[in-house]
Amino acid sequence: MSHPTTPIHRAPLSQQHRRVIPTTSPDAIGAQVTVTINGVEAKVPFGATILEAARSVGVQIPTLCDHPDLNVAGVCRMCVVEVEGQRLLQPACTFPVVNQMKVNTHTRKVRQARRHVLQLLLSEHFGECTSCVRNGNCELQSLAEEYGINDFAFGHPEEPLVAEDHSSYSVMRDMNKCIRCRRCVRTCIDIQEVGVLEAIGRSDRVSIETYEDRPLGSVVCINCGQCVNRCPVGALYAKDETDAVWAAIDDPEKHVVIQTAPAPRSAMGELFGLEPGTPVTFEMNTALRRAGFDHVFDTNFSADLTIMEEGTELILRLYKALVLGHKDVALPQFTSCSPGWVKFLEHFYPEYLPNASSAKSPQQMFGALIKTYYAEKLGLDPGNIVSVALMPCSAKKFECNRPEMHDSGYQDVDYGLTTRELGKMFKEAGLHVPSLPKSDFDDPFGTATGSGVIFGATGGVMESALRTVIELVTGEKVESIYDHGDIVPVRGFDGVRYAEITVPKVGPVPEILAHLVPDWEWLNGATLKVAVAHGTANAKKVMDDIKAGGKFSECHFIEFMACPGGCLGGGGQPIPTNAAIRAARAKAIYAEDHAYSVRKSYENPAVARTYAEFLTDGPGGHKAHKLLHTEYTARGRHIPQE
Amino acid sequence: MSAQTIDSQGNALTYATIERDAGLRAALDMTRPDIIDAVSQSGLKGRGGAGFPTGMKWNFCAAEKGDLKYIICNADEGEPGTFKDRVILSRFADLVLEGMTIGGRAIGATLGIVYLRAEYTYLRPHLNEVIKERRKRGVLGTSIMGVEGFDFDIIVAMGAGAYVCGEETALIESLEGFRGEPRNRPPFPAVAGLLNNPTVVNNVETLASVAAIFAKGVDWFKAFGTDKSTGYKLFSVSGDCEKPGVYEFPWGITVAALLEEVGGEGAKAVQIGGASGVCVPAREFARRLAFEDIPTGGSVMVIGPQRDMLDVAENFLEFFVEESCGQCTPCRLGNPQMLKAVKLLKEGACPPKFLADVKALGQTMMVASKCGLGQTSPSAFLSILEHFGDEIHDRAPSA
Numbered sequence A: 001m002s003h004p005t006t007p008i009h010r011a012p013l014s015q016q017h018r019r020v021i022p023t024t025s026p027d028a029i030g031a032q033v034t035v036t037i038n039g040v041e042a043k044v045p046f047g048a049t050i051l052e053a054a055r056s057v058g059v060q061i062p063t064l065c066d067h068p069d070l071n072v073a074g075v076c077r078m079c080v081v082e083v084e085g086q087r088l089l090q091p092a093c094t095f096p097v098v099n100q101m102k103v104n105t106h107t108r109k110v111r112q113a114r115r116h117v118l119q120l121l122l123s124e125h126f127g128e129c130t131s132c133v134r135n136g137n138c139e140l141q142s143l144a145e146e147y148g149i150n151d152f153a154f155g156h157p158e159e160p161l162v163a164e165d166h167s168s169y170s171v172m173r174d175m176n177k178c179i180r181c182r183r184c185v186r187t188c189i190d191i192q193e194v195g196v197l198e199a200i201g202r203s204d205r206v207s208i209e210t211y212e213d214r215p216l217g218s219v220v221c222i223n224c225g226q227c228v229n230r231c232p233v234g235a236l237y238a239k240d241e242t243d244a245v246w247a248a249i250d251d252p253e254k255h256v257v258i259q260t261a262p263a264p265r266s267a268m269g270e271l272f273g274l275e276p277g278t279p280v281t282f283e284m285n286t287a288l289r290r291a292g293f294d295h296v297f298d299t300n301f302s303a304d305l306t307i308m309e310e311g312t313e314l315i316l317r318l319y320k321a322l323v324l325g326h327k328d329v330a331l332p333q334f335t336s337c338s339p340g341w342v343k344f345l346e347h348f349y350p351e352y353l354p355n356a357s358s359a360k361s362p363q364q365m366f367g368a369l370i371k372t373y374y375a376e377k378l379g380l381d382p383g384n385i386v387s388v389a390l391m392p393c394s395a396k397k398f399e400c401n402r403p404e405m406h407d408s409g410y411q412d413v414d415y416g417l418t419t420r421e422l423g424k425m426f427k428e429a430g431l432h433v434p435s436l437p438k439s440d441f442d443d444p445f446g447t448a449t450g451s452g453v454i455f456g457a458t459g460g461v462m463e464s465a466l467r468t469v470i471e472l473v474t475g476e477k478v479e480s481i482y483d484h485g486d487i488v489p490v491r492g493f494d495g496v497r498y499a500e501i502t503v504p505k506v507g508p509v510p511e512i513l514a515h516l517v518p519d520w521e522w523l524n525g526a527t528l529k530v531a532v533a534h535g536t537a538n539a540k541k542v543m544d545d546i547k548a549g550g551k552f553s554e555c556h557f558i559e560f561m562a563c564p565g566g567c568l569g570g571g572g573q574p575i576p577t578n579a580a581i582r583a584a585r586a587k588a589i590y591a592e593d594h595a596y597s598v599r600k601s602y603e604n605p606a607v608a609r610t611y612a613e614f615l616t617d618g619p620g621g622h623k624a625h626k627l628l629h630t631e632y633t634a635r636g637r638h639i640p641q642e
Numbered sequence B: 001m002s003a004q005t006i007d008s009q010g011n012a013l014t015y016a017t018i019e020r021d022a023g024l025r026a027a028l029d030m031t032r033p034d035i036i037d038a039v040s041q042s043g044l045k046g047r048g049g050a051g052f053p054t055g056m057k058w059n060f061c062a063a064e065k066g067d068l069k070y071i072i073c074n075a076d077e078g079e080p081g082t083f084k085d086r087v088i089l090s091r092f093a094d095l096v097l098e099g100m101t102i103g104g105r106a107i108g109a110t111l112g113i114v115y116l117r118a119e120y121t122y123l124r125p126h127l128n129e130v131i132k133e134r135r136k137r138g139v140l141g142t143s144i145m146g147v148e149g150f151d152f153d154i155i156v157a158m159g160a161g162a163y164v165c166g167e168e169t170a171l172i173e174s175l176e177g178f179r180g181e182p183r184n185r186p187p188f189p190a191v192a193g194l195l196n197n198p199t200v201v202n203n204v205e206t207l208a209s210v211a212a213i214f215a216k217g218v219d220w221f222k223a224f225g226t227d228k229s230t231g232y233k234l235f236s237v238s239g240d241c242e243k244p245g246v247y248e249f250p251w252g253i254t255v256a257a258l259l260e261e262v263g264g265e266g267a268k269a270v271q272i273g274g275a276s277g278v279c280v281p282a283r284e285f286a287r288r289l290a291f292e293d294i295p296t297g298g299s300v301m302v303i304g305p306q307r308d309m310l311d312v313a314e315n316f317l318e319f320f321v322e323e324s325c326g327q328c329t330p331c332r333l334g335n336p337q338m339l340k341a342v343k344l345l346k347e348g349a350c351p352p353k354f355l356a357d358v359k360a361l362g363q364t365m366m367v368a369s370k371c372g373l374g375q376t377s378p379s380a381f382l383s384i385l386e387h388f389g390d391e392i393h394d395r396a397p398s399a
């Protein structure tokens, strides 16, 4: 008799599906059921919840703990409804419909219960909407309005009960506003498998805490901000650095430049009421200049640079392993441009740090060049340059502050702003982005390629790297191998994707790499095995497979992104997030890629110029190494208490 | 009161007359559907409090496909004023394990787990001893009683002291190593329980009754009790009475008759069903203990005339404020509001609006909470407010 051992997963096994299947009878799978919601008939697939059935006929049911990306919880009880024939109200978010069920969603009893839930939540909610980051975008606030909460029947705290936790570079916690919906807990476990947060204590003493209630800045948090994106209220928020950036802009001594990453451009419009997936790249350039930034650069430039460095590194690793027979070459090579992923690796798989590409992320490469190459070119004192990065990401804030990121002699990037922060600055400056005229990026880094743009979506780094590697190795246009150069197998939203790419022929070694390898013959007919994973729960699957010597350990190159969907689903992006929104943003990014005439990193003239003028010993060379590469810290999971 | 005295007080228990292994032997002569049918015929309803028909529960689980199924004996006995399962486990452990084995046979389970309340750790060696002895006797293990293919074993797992872990889905979470928090239902444990496998959870006494039913027959069992509440039941009697202890009565006994038996005639109220039960005032003592009138898991707390009913309510609510798992809003934040109202009432300082709000909130808690704890925690307070209004509202405001 063998019984399975306890799973490590926190969500009850029976509730790990979005869909609640009330029976395992196979006859029922795929069947339709007919239910009545407020007298209106709804036909839904068997296993649908009341919430889904109600939505299908246009009936809105309020929710708080439910989130489309997460396992069901059924804890807030905001969504309760009356099911005819049952004494108890049932939570619409978890309760499966059955044939002929009659549901009433807004009876007196139900409205009363929802009001009670809200009043109870407010009885321990210390916070003023007018001074809250989520003012105007808060689920508690809107429900309090919808349900006409006009008194605090069960009291209301007059002062904070706990101190805020500002220890992290990225994620701030104000537990006075927490409604214990546990969306953050489920995010951190179900989506990220990091497990930083957990509900501790019982009854009205339940609080969301880290291990031993340590400050977030000193636990295994990877700063991904996914919990922030799913918190319904202002209890979790990304660190706000807009005041510091304004101060720099207002200081006439400072030369303030900003680089903008592709993912925020596909999402900024959402903050101005546009449909998700409406890019505002060039309107935003105008807004940035009007807001007072001296120069506006495109992070795509350094994304292309990253591809050059990372691609070169990969070729070198393969050459050493396959041709020179070195035994100690770490393969597969992992991407390292997602700082959340990097910290995940440092904490949970430190023994695999040699596999991480030493190439810095695009943000940090750009930062290192701005205070060196760019300063030199323009004759500026690097000490007077304030370098800002617009990122979709909260982990980028942590990344700027890593002690090793000072290769220019200064902190390479001073501030990493999230999409949300910059949106706020625009609003404060009266800049309605969608109505502004378009303008281009500034030189000397102006021209970008599509390859850089697609960095913003999961699979994008892989696709860019492959485009460049294929052309460098075959000497042929990638379009002659893949339609439009779209390497479709690595695209999509599956959590883990695997592809094999055969090198059909080889050409001469191009000039830019001539110092590294004598010829490509060793790659003739070779099959490159690559994989893509996004969301660290998926990353963990791949890592565990590698550890076990599975299929992914045979890979040559793996792209890892900490956030679901890649950067476009980053922790600094507009709230809310869900699969449809992320898909719309991805569409915008791939559309922008198609619009570029130059779509391979090595063809980017600004990249070529940078190597020609500044990083003169080429990709992987000494200068490049000093400025564009970095090293990592084996952190492990056991963090000594301070 | 120590274990020894409470275990030996009360009246004579039928379980002492049941021959061990007789029930299992009888059950093994029947087909599996017939076993379930017999349980249904007996009218046995769960003795853990909710009173769900045992035959029906087994049937749901038996209907599920799957090789791995479990039967869990809920020995978490955490309801204040309840100690009858302890008596059964210490004196009739064999019957409980036998009931589990019959259940295992009926639903097709291969493993039984006794989930034992942390405070009962002292019973663990005894239970393990009985299990060992049963294995030796061939009534646990492989090919039980020579029935080819009937393999079933039992292990004991320990609780960690949370009342809510007596709720069957929280119990399962706890067994899986997680925080003891009730799950959403459906799916019910019979469909997706321990490790997502079909699981039956039964109370200690339910399982002992199963053994008795098979040993003595369905008709014998049905001769006790009422039509809707067949059989007999153990009651844990405590409080202001002369002879507290564990008593056996057939279902349907009136509160008055019970009080007479235990020497609690002068009571002004009786709390039936523990902290989560209802408070029955003296003028309703003609009511019956039965699923159709006052259903109960067996706790009877006698409240003497000298007691302040608000103290009683306060005591219960303090218990719930301590024991709520804190998962769902109505219970997590509702109980403290109830408690606040009681404290204000005691001081004679509860604003009428607040009292009205709290009463309405109590109604919400009873229908909108996630599990039985929050669904019942306001009921004692609400029934005290209803029945003892004079005593409560006549209080002078404190200075």
Ligand SMILES: Cc1cc2nc3c(=O)[nH]c(=O)nc-3n(C[C@H](O)[C@H](O)[C@H](O)COP(=O)(O)O)c2cc1C
Residues within 6 Å of the ligand: B045, B046, B047, B048, B049, B050, B051, B052, B054, B074, B075, B076, B077, B078, B079, B163, B164, B165, B166, B167, B168, B169, B201, B202, B203, B204, B206, B207, B371, B372, B373
């Ligand atoms: C808060 C709470 C605590 C409970 N505690 C117990 C308990 O200690 N023992 C028990 O048998 N049932 C307890 N129950 C009932 C169980 O959930 C479940 O209904 C019972 O174990 C089923 O067994 P039965 O059908 O044999 O009664 C509790 C229920 C709730 C809501």
Ligand code: SF4
Residues within 6 Å of the ligand: A125, A126, A127, A128, A129, A130, A132, A133, A134, A135, A136, A138, A139, A140, A141, A177, A233, A234, A235
């Ligand atoms: S979290 Fe929401 S309700 Fe609370 S203060 Fe902020 S905006 Fe207002």
Ligand code: SF4
Residues within 6 Å of the ligand: A171, A187, A188, A192, A194, A195, A196, A197, A220, A221, A222, A223, A224, A225, A226, A227, A228
């Ligand atoms: S930022 Fe990411 S890792 Fe940190 S607590 Fe939030 S979800 Fe978990």
Ligand code: SF4
Residues within 6 Å of the ligand: A177, A178, A179, A180, A181, A182, A183, A184, A185, A208, A227, A230, A231, A232, A233, A235, A236
């Ligand atoms: S921090 Fe936010 S997401 Fe987490 S439990 Fe509190 S309110 Fe919910």
Ligand code: SF4
Residues within 6 Å of the ligand: B164, B181, B182, B323, B324, B325, B326, B327, B328, B329, B331, B332, B369, B370, B371, B372, B373, B374, B375
């Ligand atoms: S009713 Fe109480 S004990 Fe039950 S799930 Fe809700 S908070 Fe937990």
Ligand code: FES
Residues within 6 Å of the ligand: A062, A063, A064, A065, A066, A073, A074, A075, A076, A077, A078, A079, A080, A091, A092, A093, A094
């Ligand atoms: S949204 Fe259904 S219980 Fe929270």
